[in-house]
Every structure is written in C-alpha cells, then in structure tokens.
Amino acid sequence: KALLENGVESLVIHFLHSYKNDIHEKQAERIARELWPNPFVTRGSALMSEYREYERGTTASINAAVQPVLDHYISSLRDSLQNEGYSRDLLVMQGNGGTVSSRIVSEDAVKTVMSGPASGVMAAAFTAGKSGFSNVLTYDMGGTSCDVGLIVGGIPQVSSELEIEYAMPVHVPMVDVHTIGAGGGSIAWVNDAGLLQVGPESAGAQPGPICYGRGGSKPTMTDANLVLGRLNPEKLLAVDHPVSLETVRENLMKEVGIPLGLKDAEETASAILRIANTNMAGALRLMSLARGHDPRDFVLFAFGGAGPLHASALAREMGIPKVLVPMRPGITNAVGCVASDVRHDYVRSINLPLQQVDMETIRNTFEDQVREGTELIQREGIDIEELIVVHDVDMQFQGQTHILSFTVEDSGVSRELLHSAFEKAYWNRFAVELPEIRPVLVNLHTAVIGRRKAVPLTSLMPLQTELKNSSECRKGTRSVWFEQGWQETPVYHREPLKPGSVIQGPALLE
The missing domain is CATH 3.30.420 (Nucleotidyltransferase; domain 5)
Known part of the structure; x- marks a missing residue:
C-alpha cells in the first residue's frame, strides 16, 4: 500500500532460493495481486528459474520497468489498428528471435530486449x-x-x-x-595520446555528419566514405541538396588530418575507414574465432x-x-x-554434479517445459503449421565459472549421453579434454517453436517489370579512391540486375 501511495506502477517479488522451491514466492505473489491494482507484478523465478539470485533479480527488475511502458504502447497501437479496420492479432518480436502475441507480450516484457x-x-x-x-x-x-x-x-x-x-x-x-x-555517424577523433579513434560517440541524426549540412562539424565514417567517392554526393540519402565536398574535406583535415600529420583529406578518410574496419573485424573475430x-x-x-x-x-x-x-x-x-516463428523459452536450474542428478527429474522437467510452451501457443491462438521443440543443456566442469551450452536431441536423455555430448562440445570450443574433473549440470533449456507459414522470398521483392543484363544496368562511372589512388569506377543500378549477373570489380552497385 505504501508503494502504491508513492506512485509505484509495477512490483517485483524476488526470493533468494525460489529457483529451488518457489512456494513462498508464489504465496507472496498471490497476496500482492489481491492488493495490486494492475497486472504488473513480476515473480523472479517465474521469469528465470536459475540459481544466480543477482542475475535473476536484475532481470525481474528490468521486466518490471519495461512492463507498463510496453503494455501502454502496445495497447494503444492495437486500438489504433482496430479503429482502422485491422482485426487480426499483432505479433511482437522478441530477443530470442521469435515472435509473441501482443495480447501477452507485456507479461514477460524483458524478453523484447535486443x-x-x-x-x-x-x-x-x-x-x-x-x-x-x-x-x-x-x-x-x-x-x-x-x-x-x-x-x-x-x-x-x-x-x-x-x-x-x-x-x-x-x-x-x-x-x-x-x-x-x-x-555511419560514428565520430573520428584524436585522443590525448595522439591516436586516431572512431566511435563510440555518434553524430546522430541531429546534427549528423558534416555532409548533412545541419551544423555538424565532427568528421564521421559517412563523411570519410563520401570524400573517397564511395557515396554519391549528388544523391546522398537524408540530404535533399547536393553536398559541399569542400566543407567536408576541410573539417576532416582540421579535426583529424592536421593533428595526425596526414597530407590530404583522402589519406585522412582512408585512415578513418581502416580504424573502423579493424574495430568491426575484431567484433567478427569475437563471434567466430573466439567461439571455435x-x-x-x-x-x-x-x-x-x-x-x-x-x-x-x-x-x-x-x-x-x-x-x-x-x-x-x-x-x-x-x-x-x-519471417520469424512464434517462440517461447524456458529454463530450470539443476546445478548438481552430473553423477548426482536424478535423470527422471531431468526428463520430467523437459516434459513440463514442453507442456507449458504448447499451452501458451494454444492460448495465443496463432495459426501455426508445426510445433518444434529444442532442448539445450548448460554444463561446466566443477570449479569453473563459465558454462557451455549444447543441444540434445530429445527429452529422453541419459547420463552417458549428456557426459559425452558435453565433452564433445568442450573439445569443439576449447580443444581441451579434462577427464579428471567432474562435469556439472547447471541448467535445462527448452524452446517451444510454432512454425508459421513460410513467407516466399518473391513476396519481399520489389515489383519489377523488366530485368536487365549488367551492361544495361550500368549508369556511368565515378572517381573512387582506393589504396592505389583514384580510379574511374563503373556504377551499376542494382535493382533490375538479372540473377546470375557477373560484374568485374572494382565496381559500385547502387
């Protein structure tokens, strides 16, 4: 009651060991819902039944913070669509790569993050x-x-x-x-050590890159690409007038080129793009090489x-x-x-050495998760063609802090299957065998996916009356700067290009 008197909109109920036994947490939720005037009550273990209480608590808190905002927005959007004659349900994207009915999305609002x-x-x-x-x-x-x-x-x-x-x-x-x-709006700058940096600060849409002509004076990646001829100064997106390249070149030299002792705007722009590409390549390595x-x-x-x-x-x-x-x-x-299907994910913590795990409990947990997901999809009432179930397991070697996830074929798993699958996944990721250390079963995950009718790619294609050969799509040439200097480069109109067209580079497709 004190919270309501202070204008609190949503409530979190989070008990330390509710992942193991949620009876008291459920009882507290029942009492709270009798007093709380809206549905914005989040119970931690219902959202995330894992043993780490801090992570469970922050996840529940974020859910409570997002819940009323998302609910009000989605309700307003649904009402507006219905007033315009739209009578079907609205699907909302989730961070897990699946969709969910707008009628229940705010219940687990945190799942829309990312x-x-x-x-x-x-x-x-x-x-x-x-x-x-x-x-x-x-x-x-x-x-x-x-x-x-x-x-x-x-x-x-x-x-x-x-x-x-x-x-x-x-x-x-x-x-x-x-x-x-x-x-594209990431700002290039020189730090106190005299080193060129790109990002993380961005010029945004206002004032935007220098070339937008809205008062921006800090050089960005878009400005660098423009100076090197990779963007067309006559038809730059978000700009309704020809761009003054001279202004862009002057600011590139003032902010970056002169402090670094570079000879001209082209060398400066090239340096900016090299740094940016190195940063992005690092992110690609993290997602590929670092994961085996x-x-x-x-x-x-x-x-x-x-x-x-x-x-x-x-x-x-x-x-x-x-x-x-x-x-x-x-x-x-x-x-x-x-193109995304309907999807609901469930997790349950076990956190026991594999040899101590009751395998019947594992199988029952998987079955309960499948039943809960199936019932939720039926409650949504969304047309699906097929129901798909994916079971994942989180494991680690005893004493480790990081976990490794892998997929198991069905809910009828055995201890031996989990042990061998974990060792295989660990070898694929780290190329290390640790037979002397006991494996620990940490979490069980189940994804219940309702496969929607496939969307044909042709329905996403633009209406095109005539496809053309590459020679017919050539619009002209433009001078583009590469590492060897300026080069007159052919420019092609991409949209009408016939499938299978081959173009000898370097070339620009616009």
Missing part, C-alpha cells in the same frame, strides 16, 4: 538459407552501431547471458549479438544502412570467401519480423 538486432539475424538466416548458405556471419551496420551475429547450420546462436548499460545482467534467452560503436569457428567456412551477410559499404573490406580482412547483401539492406530487420 529484439531489433535479433530480427536482423533472423532475416539473415531466412535469406541466406533460401540462397543455399547455412553458416553465416551477420553484420548489421547502421548510423550509430554495428551488430554482429552468428548462424551455424542455419540456426542463429542464442545466449542467456547479456549485459546492458552499467554492466546490468539480463538472463533471458536472446540471439547472441555483439555490438560495438561503429556506424573458422570465418573462412562462413559467408558474410551485410545489411543495415551502412553495412554494404564496408562488407568487401571486412571479408578481405577475415578471409571470408563470399558476401551476401540483401535487396533492401536498410530495412532487412523488418524482414526478420515477418
């Missing part, structure tokens, strides 16, 4: 899969940041350990995305408003043989929302 980057990875899995590629490194570069993801065997990798601002952990399943401050994957076995899927500009340089740096660029890279994330 849903934007997740939708991009799902779009990459969908599009690359249709193109015949199952191992994909995704790279989404927008105006302020670069998000890198990993798809193995056609399946986006999912993690339950994310830290947001102030190192606050959020432990719900999310598509594993690593983000760095490198986008050779990037040469993958294709690079480049999207986002600025992604394709740097894709070739990054592929060259990483030794990636192929680059995929979708037709509309700036709105690829929206494709992910359209």
Whole structure:
C-alpha cells in the first residue's frame, strides 16, 4: 500500500532460493495481486528459474520497468489498428528471435530486449538459407552501431547471458549479438595520446555528419566514405541538396588530418575507414574465432544502412570467401519480423554434479517445459503449421565459472549421453579434454517453436517489370579512391540486375 501511495506502477517479488522451491514466492505473489491494482507484478523465478539470485533479480527488475511502458504502447497501437479496420492479432518480436502475441507480450516484457538486432539475424538466416548458405556471419551496420551475429547450420546462436548499460545482467534467452560503436555517424577523433579513434560517440541524426549540412562539424565514417567517392554526393540519402565536398574535406583535415600529420583529406578518410574496419573485424573475430569457428567456412551477410559499404573490406580482412547483401539492406530487420516463428523459452536450474542428478527429474522437467510452451501457443491462438521443440543443456566442469551450452536431441536423455555430448562440445570450443574433473549440470533449456507459414522470398521483392543484363544496368562511372589512388569506377543500378549477373570489380552497385 505504501508503494502504491508513492506512485509505484509495477512490483517485483524476488526470493533468494525460489529457483529451488518457489512456494513462498508464489504465496507472496498471490497476496500482492489481491492488493495490486494492475497486472504488473513480476515473480523472479517465474521469469528465470536459475540459481544466480543477482542475475535473476536484475532481470525481474528490468521486466518490471519495461512492463507498463510496453503494455501502454502496445495497447494503444492495437486500438489504433482496430479503429482502422485491422482485426487480426499483432505479433511482437522478441530477443530470442521469435515472435509473441501482443495480447501477452507485456507479461514477460524483458524478453523484447535486443529484439531489433535479433530480427536482423533472423532475416539473415531466412535469406541466406533460401540462397543455399547455412553458416553465416551477420553484420548489421547502421548510423550509430554495428551488430554482429552468428548462424551455424542455419540456426542463429542464442545466449542467456547479456549485459546492458552499467554492466546490468539480463538472463533471458536472446540471439547472441555483439555490438560495438561503429556506424555511419560514428565520430573520428584524436585522443590525448595522439591516436586516431572512431566511435563510440555518434553524430546522430541531429546534427549528423558534416555532409548533412545541419551544423555538424565532427568528421564521421559517412563523411570519410563520401570524400573517397564511395557515396554519391549528388544523391546522398537524408540530404535533399547536393553536398559541399569542400566543407567536408576541410573539417576532416582540421579535426583529424592536421593533428595526425596526414597530407590530404583522402589519406585522412582512408585512415578513418581502416580504424573502423579493424574495430568491426575484431567484433567478427569475437563471434567466430573466439567461439571455435573458422570465418573462412562462413559467408558474410551485410545489411543495415551502412553495412554494404564496408562488407568487401571486412571479408578481405577475415578471409571470408563470399558476401551476401540483401535487396533492401536498410530495412532487412523488418524482414526478420515477418519471417520469424512464434517462440517461447524456458529454463530450470539443476546445478548438481552430473553423477548426482536424478535423470527422471531431468526428463520430467523437459516434459513440463514442453507442456507449458504448447499451452501458451494454444492460448495465443496463432495459426501455426508445426510445433518444434529444442532442448539445450548448460554444463561446466566443477570449479569453473563459465558454462557451455549444447543441444540434445530429445527429452529422453541419459547420463552417458549428456557426459559425452558435453565433452564433445568442450573439445569443439576449447580443444581441451579434462577427464579428471567432474562435469556439472547447471541448467535445462527448452524452446517451444510454432512454425508459421513460410513467407516466399518473391513476396519481399520489389515489383519489377523488366530485368536487365549488367551492361544495361550500368549508369556511368565515378572517381573512387582506393589504396592505389583514384580510379574511374563503373556504377551499376542494382535493382533490375538479372540473377546470375557477373560484374568485374572494382565496381559500385547502387
């Protein structure tokens, strides 16, 4: 009552050992709901039944903070759509790469965290899969940041350990995305040690890069690409007038070139892009090599408003043989929302040495999670074609702090199967065997996925009356700066290009 009198909107109930026994936490929830005037009551173990109380508490707190905001927004959106004659349900993207009905999304609002980057990875899995590629490194570069993801065997990798601002952990399943401050608006600057840095500060949309002509004076990656001829100064997106290259060049030299002793704007712009590409390549290495994957076995899927500009340089740096660029890279994330299935994830902590685990309890837990997910999808009332269940296990060797996740085929697992699967996964990741240390079963995960009707790629293509050969799509040439200097470079109109067209580089596709 005191909380309500002070204007508190949402409530968290979080007991220390509720992951093991939630009777008292459930009782407290029942009492609270009798007094609380709205549905915004979060019970920690219902959201995340894991043994780490700090992570469980912060996750529950974030859920409570997001809940009323998301509920009010979604309710308003649904009402507006209904007033316009839209009578079907609205699906909302989640961070785990699946969708959920708008009628229940605010119950577990924290699961929408990182849903934007997740939708991009799902779009990459969908599009690359249709193109015949199952191992994909995704790279989404927008105006302020670069998000890198990993798809193995056609399946986006999912993690339950994310830290947001102030190192606050959020432990719900999310598509594993690593983000760095490198986008088209990232500012290039010289630090006190005289070293060139790019990002994480961004010029944003206001004032934006220098070339926008809105008062920005700090050089950005967009300005660097423009100076080198990789962007068309006559038709720059977000600018409704021709760009003054001279102003951009002067500011590049003033802020970066002269302090570093560089001879001209081209050398300065090239240095900015080299630093930015090095930073982004580091993120790609973290998502591939650091996880035991050779990037040469993958294709690079480049999207986002600025992604394709740097894709070739990054592929060259990483030794990636192929680059995929979708037709509309700036709105690829929206494709992910359209193509994603309904998904609900569940977790239960065990945290016992494998030899002490009751395998019947493991099987019962998996079955309970499947039943709960199936009932929730039925409650949503969404049309699905197939129900898919994925079981994952978190394990570690005794004394370790990090966990390793791997998939098991079905709920009927045995102790021997878990032991051998963990040793195999550990070897694949670290190339180390530790037979003398006892394995520990930490968590059980189940994803219940409702497969929606597949979206044909043709429905996402622009209406095109006539496809053309590459020679017919050539628009002219533009002088572009490469490492060897300026080179007159052919420019092609991408949209009408026939499938299978081959263009000899260097070239620009716009």
